Amino acid sequence: MPYKRLWLYNNKRALIPPAGPEQQQVFDEGNAIGALAREYYGYGVLVDMDPAQLPQAIKRTAALVAAGAGVILEGAFVFNKVLVRCDILKHNKDGSWDLMEAKGSTEVKDEHVQDVAVQRYVLEGAGLTIRNTLLMHIDNTFVKDGPIDAKKFFTCEDITQEVGALLPGVGPDLERLQEALASPAAPEVGIGKHCSHPADCEFRAHCWKGVPEHSIYDIPRLSWEKKNTLKAMGILLFKNVPDNFDLSDGQKQALKVEKSGEVLINKKKIAKFLRRIKYPLYHIDFETIRPAIPLYDGSRPYQQLPFQVSLHVQAAAGAAPRHLEYLGEGSTDPRPGLISFLLANIGPAGTLLAYNASFEIQKIEDLVRDFPESAAGLAALPGRFEDLMKPFLERAYVHPACHGRVSLKKILPALVPGMSYEGLAIANGGAAQLAYCNILSGRLSPAAAEKLRGDLKVYCGQDTLAMVKILERLGQLSV
Ligand code: SF4
Numbered sequence: 001m002p003y004k005r006l007w008l009y010n011n012k013r014a015l016i017p018p019a020g021p022e023q024q025q026v027f028d029e030g031n032a033i034g035a036l037a038r039e040y041y042g043y044g045v046l047v048d049m050d051p052a053q054l055p056q057a058i059k060r061t062a063a064l065v066a067a068g069a070g071v072i073l074e075g076a077f078v079f080n081k082v083l084v085r086c087d088i089l090k091h092n093k094d095g096s097w098d099l100m101e102a103k104g105s106t107e108v109k110d111e112h113v114q115d116v117a118v119q120r121y122v123l124e125g126a127g128l129t130i131r132n133t134l135l136m137h138i139d140n141t142f143v144k145d146g147p148i149d150a151k152k153f154f155t156c157e158d159i160t161q162e163v164g165a166l167l168p169g170v171g172p173d174l175e176r177l178q179e180a181l182a183s184p185a186a187p188e189v190g191i192g193k194h195c196s197h198p199a200d201c202e203f204r205a206h207c208w209k210g211v212p213e214h215s216i217y218d219i220p221r222l223s224w225e226k227k228n229t230l231k232a233m234g235i236l237l238f239k240n241v242p243d244n245f246d247l248s249d250g251q252k253q254a255l256k257v258e259k260s261g262e263v264l265i266n267k268k269k270i271a272k273f274l275r276r277i278k279y280p281l282y283h284i285d286f287e288t289i290r291p292a293i294p295l296y297d298g299s300r301p302y303q304q305l306p307f308q309v310s311l312h313v314q315a316a317a318g319a320a321p322r323h324l325e326y327l328g329e330g331s332t333d334p335r336p337g338l339i340s341f342l343l344a345n346i347g348p349a350g351t352l353l354a355y356n357a358s359f360e361i362q363k364i365e366d367l368v369r370d371f372p373e374s375a376a377g378l379a380a381l382p383g384r385f386e387d388l389m390k391p392f393l394e395r396a397y398v399h400p401a402c403h404g405r406v407s408l409k410k411i412l413p414a415l416v417p418g419m420s421y422e423g424l425a426i427a428n429g430g431a432a433q434l435a436y437c438n439i440l441s442g443r444l445s446p447a448a449a450e451k452l453r454g455d456l457k458v459y460c461g462q463d464t465l466a467m468v469k470i471l472e473r474l475g476q477l478s479v
Contacts (some may be wrong), residue, residue: 003180004189008203010181016202025437029292031105036293037087037102037136039150044071044088048469058144065128079125084172086119088136089128096131099123102158104292104377106140106301108157111198115160117166118174128253133163138176138301141338144294153293153301192232194226214238214258214403219251223231253395254404261400269343269396270478276386277471282351283312285463286363287432287456295440296333298370306363310460311345319470327456330439330449339367339375346381355408355467357387388467391474408466416469426452426459 008015010054019027032097038044045064049057057076064072072089088100101116103109116133123130139155180187191208195201211217216230219238226246235241239258247255257264275350299305309329312321326341342364348353354360361382367375391397392406399414409428413420421427424433435452438444444452 002189002194003177004202004207005201007181007186008044008206009185011186012063012206015206017205018201020433023036025434026147033104033138033292034087034102036148036150038073038334039152040088040100040102040136040154041071041090044073045069047075049076050333057085058083077126077128079121079122080171080174081178082118082122084119084122085420088121089123092131094131096129097123098132098134099130100134100136102136102461104138104155108137108159109198112137113159114166115312117163117170120163121167121170121174131160132158133160137346138292140301143300144297144324147295148293156329170291183273192228201441211309212237216241218403218433219247219254220404220406220407222246222251238291250393250395251404253404257400258403263400264395264398265477266396267478269394270391270474273386273391273394274478275469277317277337277353278349278351279314279316279319279365280347280419281314281317281471282350282352283314283464283467283471284352284360285467286360287429287436287460288363289433289440291437294476296335299333303366304363305333306338308432308460309338309341309459310458310464313466314344314468320471323461325457325461327453327460328336328436330436330453331442333422333445335371337373339371339378342381343377350384352381353388353467353471355387355388355463357385357389361385387475388470397474397477408463408470409457411470415473416466419466419469421459421462424459424462425455 026437036203038046047057047061047064049060054076057074058078061072061075061077068091070091072091073087075086075089077084080169086099087102090098090100092098099116099120101119103112105112112135116135120133133247134156136154136156139153141284142153174294188385191211195204201207207290216222216227216238219227219241230236230241230245238255241247241255251408253264261335265393267463285308288304288306290302292306294300294303296305309326311324313324314321324341324345326338352360355385364378364381370378389406389408392411402410406413409421426432437454441453
């Protein structure tokens with residue numbers, strides 16, 4: 001944890017905004033992964049005192065160590081005023097211990113090794129002999145087949161060597177951290193990449209409050225090196241970036257429009273894109289969930305599972321669209337029903353149009369892979385896709401209100417005034433995921449679940465209707 005973040009965490013915790021429902025869902029999923037990790041050995045003693053009972057947790061852990069417990073889960077240790085809680089400690093026959101840290105990722109990351117190095121430093125300081133240090137993470141080749149077995153779901157990587165290499169530096173690092181913590185004021189640390197890597201910092205709202213809207217931090221695909229250079233030049237607003245600053249062609253065009261306030265339209269590029277569209281035209285959009293712990297047999301950790309699809313079908317250019325939709329009913333795997341819907345409603349010819357089409361294409365390819373018999377008829381669909389985002393990515397249309405962004409949510413109100421996602425109960429993909437997960441939880445009343453289903457239909461339908469309107473507008477602009 002960087003010094004300033006740690007200082008704020010110790011001294012100004014009230015600055016952390018309350019967790020929103022989407023963040024809470026992430027916490028809940030993390031807790032579920034932790035609970036599954038604790039099943040890895042099938043036995044062990046859980047030190048389950050909450051954070052308010054730390055002295056008791058430390059005492060209980062020490063008693064378990066002294067009694068020679070076989071496996072200790074969530075043990076609490078303190079050394080040199082540094083407290084750690086260890087996911088799993090396994091006692092070896094020679095009296096030493098193996099330290100295992102469980103993570104919800106599908107690989108070992110640098111920050112995991114640093115985390116485990118601190119744990120090992122504290123454990124050894126507290127008198128334990130550590131033989132192996134292991135990082136337990138989700139095996140991304142796992143495919144659910146019946147009840148989930150923690151031994152198959154997780155894979156353990158031995159990181160003893162990597163942790164050993166960091167160990168000599170841990171003590172001095174912790175001393176520097178403690179010095180910083182003792183300071184009456186927060187360390188002077190500017191904003192930067194560290195605010196969102198490896199994860200979003202909970203103090204962003206506090207530290208970023210001086211950053212204006214439409215700043216250099218919003219320039220798409222601008223490297224942190226260049227953002228820092230601009231900041232050092234005293235430039236924070238996108239429109240104040242000098243014309244001769246090293247930007248990509250796309251960024252330069254966005255800057256030109258940002259400064260002039262004028263819309264840039266390339267009719268030739270738009271017309272070229274429109275010539276690729278073949279009718280009947282299927283405007284298509286999926287909504288997905290991405291559970292870390294697979295819900296359905298045949299699915300994998302973090303696999304994006306489509307639960308909803310909206311189709312607006314146009315028989316000919318300019319024809320009134322027909323709207324069709326599918327939404328999983330919420331208690332079983334939504335994919336078989338979704339496959340039937342696609343097979344029944346997408347004919348053998350015509351373009352499938354999606355916004356950021358690689359997403360929809362991947363979902364269809366996943367369905368064909370996971371349901372080889374029932375979804376075989378979908379195998380030709382990926383080759384029929386066109387991407388409505390393409391003209392915007394290729395800067396055929398650049399609007400100052402988009403400030404360099406090309407997402408559907410930015411493009412729609414700029415290109416089709418009066419149409420936006422404002423005021424919708426569900427207004428983005430994250431909220432749609434959360435809504436469906438809430439329906440899946442079974443904790444909602446029938447009325448509340450029905451309300452969410454209605455909100456989901458409005459949202460997903462808006463996505464494909466937006467595409468109809470954008471295409472119509474591009475047609476007008478191309479002549
Ligand atoms: S928002 Fe950035 S600067 Fe502020 S504490 Fe977090 S990481 Fe540090």
